[in-house]
Each structure stands twice: as C-alpha cells, then as structure tokens.
Amino acid sequence: MTTTDQAPAARELPQLLSGVVAVLPTPFERTGGEVDLEALERLTAVLDSAGVHTLTALGNTGEVFQLNAEERRAVLAATARGRTRAGLIAGVTGALSEALESASEAERLGYDAVMLHDPPDPLAGERGIVGLITEFADRSPLPVVLYVRTPRLGADALAELALHPQIVGVKYARHDLHVLGTLLERPGVRDACTWTCGLAESMVAPMRALGLVGFTSGIANVRPDLSLAVWRASRAGDFDALAAALRPLLPFELLRTRAGGRHNVAVVKAALALTGADAGEVRAPCEPLDARAAEALAGIVRAWPASV
Incomplete structure (x- = not known):
C-alpha cells in the first residue's frame, strides 16, 4: 500500500472503537453460493465513503464459522481493498496457531486490530479461556x-483481560449490565481500553448511560446514515435525540434478535437486497427469513426516513 492508503495509526484506535463499528456480512453468489468478493468490496467502499468509523470483517454477521480458511483470507483481502479511510478489525477464530496466522495476514493487509472470537468448544472453562486469550494477545502482531x-467469563476474569496491555478494546455483547457497571468501577478497568456496545443499536441507550459511546451495527450496512445519526446523539449524550434516532431502528433490531438471533444475518442480507445491494442468502446453520418475517422486514425498511 502507498502511504495515502495506510490504515489509521494505532494511536487512533480509541476513536475508531468509540464510533460506529459496522460488522460486514459476507455476500454469497446466488448461483453456486461462492463468496462474492466483488460485492463485498463494493459494500466496504460504500460504508467507508459514508463515514462509518470502523469496519469488522469476519464477525458473526460475516458468517465467519461458515467460511473455510481460504474464504476467510479472501474476505480479509477484499475488505482491505474496499477501504480507504475507515478503521479495520479482523475477526479471527480456530486453533491458537490458526488465529495467530490470521492475525499476521491481517497485519500484512493493513488492519488496525484483530478480534478473537469466543472459543466454540462447549467444554471450555473460564481459566482455559483466559489462558487462550492471554497467549493470543501476548503473541498477536x-x-x-x-x-x-457468552457468560463464561466472570467479572474478575474480564477485569484481568481488560488490563492486558495488548488488549485495546472490549466489545461487550452481553445483556448483564449490572456486571458491566460494577466492572467499569474497578480501579483502572474503564480507562485500560475502549469499551464498545457489542449489541448494536438496541442496547446503545442503556450502555451509553454507563459511558459507552461506540457501538457495533448491522443496520449500518444498509443505512449508514441512520447509524451515524444514532452515534452523533450518543456522542453528545443527548438522550432525547438518541431516543428519536433509535425509534425507527428498533423494529429491525427486534427482528434480528428474536428466537435467539437465528435470523440475525438473514435480516441484514434481506434488507440489503431490498435496497438494491444483494448479498445472497445465508449459509446453514444460519436460517433464511420465512415469508412472514420477510414481509415484516419490507414494512420496516419502507418506514425508515428517506434521509436524516
């Protein structure tokens, strides 16, 4: 990359994580189901030009667990090609050695940070998870x-990890705000890294009350302007404006989170199709929308304001 193409410097990570962090879907072609890299590059460029602060490739909305290693590398590269100014976070998973290889690849491509997914092993214990994350952080480039x-990490374990010098941010995607609130009151924990609402627009207001300004977003893939309006109100601490900006978006989020979130990705992809940016279907075990949900989604999208 040339100097003008370089990612934002690491010193800017607190600002990037305190903004809108869009989690990109992985588009699939309608025929064959292969990853549509051109569509991903276009989507990345659209969000980047709209002013979305940070883009996450290979998050849960990107169906990271449905992709093989070759596809994951291709997704990281396509996202990097589409980015001009937004920050980039690479989701990584798998065995420790595989996750570290992905982190090295992300560094080569100009990513700003990596996000280690929660270990999928159902037998993982708290100290084992802490050990895995600590070793990954120690060795990550x-x-x-x-x-x-998940609730597998208690407050003591979270505080320990948040204080690790290589961990620069925490994407908090649990609803137990009583745990988060007491955790942030521990000495040094709040300021050790940047805390981000990891439950998208639906939880921005209560987490903002605890001091978290930035948030992850799926809606930003479809209407970045609406997510940015939420962020501006969050940054200002204007809860009346925040409530007004959130009001048209909450039905969308409710549709994503119902039934344990089984339609989390499908709602985003279907909304993209409704707005002319087809991202294909989801891969199993994600589930496509049924006719009733698709009709509800169409009504939600039609009700969104034309501009903000």
Missing part, C-alpha cells in the same frame, strides 16, 4: 479487541 458474548 496487532492490538486485540476482546469479544465478550
């Missing part, structure tokens, strides 16, 4: 964002 999604 890029700063690490901690993804907190």
Whole structure:
C-alpha cells in the first residue's frame, strides 16, 4: 500500500472503537453460493465513503464459522481493498496457531486490530479461556479487541483481560449490565481500553448511560446514515435525540434478535437486497427469513426516513 492508503495509526484506535463499528456480512453468489468478493468490496467502499468509523470483517454477521480458511483470507483481502479511510478489525477464530496466522495476514493487509472470537468448544472453562486469550494477545502482531458474548467469563476474569496491555478494546455483547457497571468501577478497568456496545443499536441507550459511546451495527450496512445519526446523539449524550434516532431502528433490531438471533444475518442480507445491494442468502446453520418475517422486514425498511 502507498502511504495515502495506510490504515489509521494505532494511536487512533480509541476513536475508531468509540464510533460506529459496522460488522460486514459476507455476500454469497446466488448461483453456486461462492463468496462474492466483488460485492463485498463494493459494500466496504460504500460504508467507508459514508463515514462509518470502523469496519469488522469476519464477525458473526460475516458468517465467519461458515467460511473455510481460504474464504476467510479472501474476505480479509477484499475488505482491505474496499477501504480507504475507515478503521479495520479482523475477526479471527480456530486453533491458537490458526488465529495467530490470521492475525499476521491481517497485519500484512493493513488492519488496525484483530478480534478473537469466543472459543466454540462447549467444554471450555473460564481459566482455559483466559489462558487462550492471554497467549493470543501476548503473541498477536496487532492490538486485540476482546469479544465478550457468552457468560463464561466472570467479572474478575474480564477485569484481568481488560488490563492486558495488548488488549485495546472490549466489545461487550452481553445483556448483564449490572456486571458491566460494577466492572467499569474497578480501579483502572474503564480507562485500560475502549469499551464498545457489542449489541448494536438496541442496547446503545442503556450502555451509553454507563459511558459507552461506540457501538457495533448491522443496520449500518444498509443505512449508514441512520447509524451515524444514532452515534452523533450518543456522542453528545443527548438522550432525547438518541431516543428519536433509535425509534425507527428498533423494529429491525427486534427482528434480528428474536428466537435467539437465528435470523440475525438473514435480516441484514434481506434488507440489503431490498435496497438494491444483494448479498445472497445465508449459509446453514444460519436460517433464511420465512415469508412472514420477510414481509415484516419490507414494512420496516419502507418506514425508515428517506434521509436524516
């Protein structure tokens, strides 16, 4: 990359993680189901030009667990090609050695940080997870964002990890705000890294009350302007404006999170198709929308304001 193409410097990570962090879907071709890299590059460029602060490749919305190693590498490369100014986070998973290889690839492509997914092993214990994350952070060539999604890590373990010098951010994607609130009151924990609402627009308001300004977003893939309006109100601490900006978006988020989130990705992809940016279907075990949900989604998207 040329100097003008370089990613934002690491010193800017707190600002990147305090903004809108869009989690990109992985588009699939309608015929054959292969990854549509051109569509991904276009989508990345659209979000980048719209002013979305940070883009996450290979998050859960990107169906990371449905992709093989070759596809994951291709997704990282296509996202990097589409980016001009936004920050880039690479989701990584798999065995420790595989995750570290992915982190090295992300560094080569100009990513700013990596996000280690929660270990999928159902037998993983708390100390084992802490050990895995600590070793990954110790050896990662890029700063690490901690993804907190399951209840397997208690407050003591989270505080320990947040204080790790290589962990620069925490994407908090749990609803137990009482745990988060007490955790942030521990000495040094709040300021050790940047804390981000990891549950998208639906939880921005309560997490903003605890001081978290940035948030992840799926809606930003479809209407980045609406997500950015939410962020501006969040940054200002204007809860009346925040409530107004969130109001048209909450039905969309409710559709994504119902039934344990089984339609989380399908809602985003179907909304993209409705707005002329087809990203294909989801791969199993994600589930496509049924006719009733698709009709509801179409009504939600039609009700969105034309501009903000």
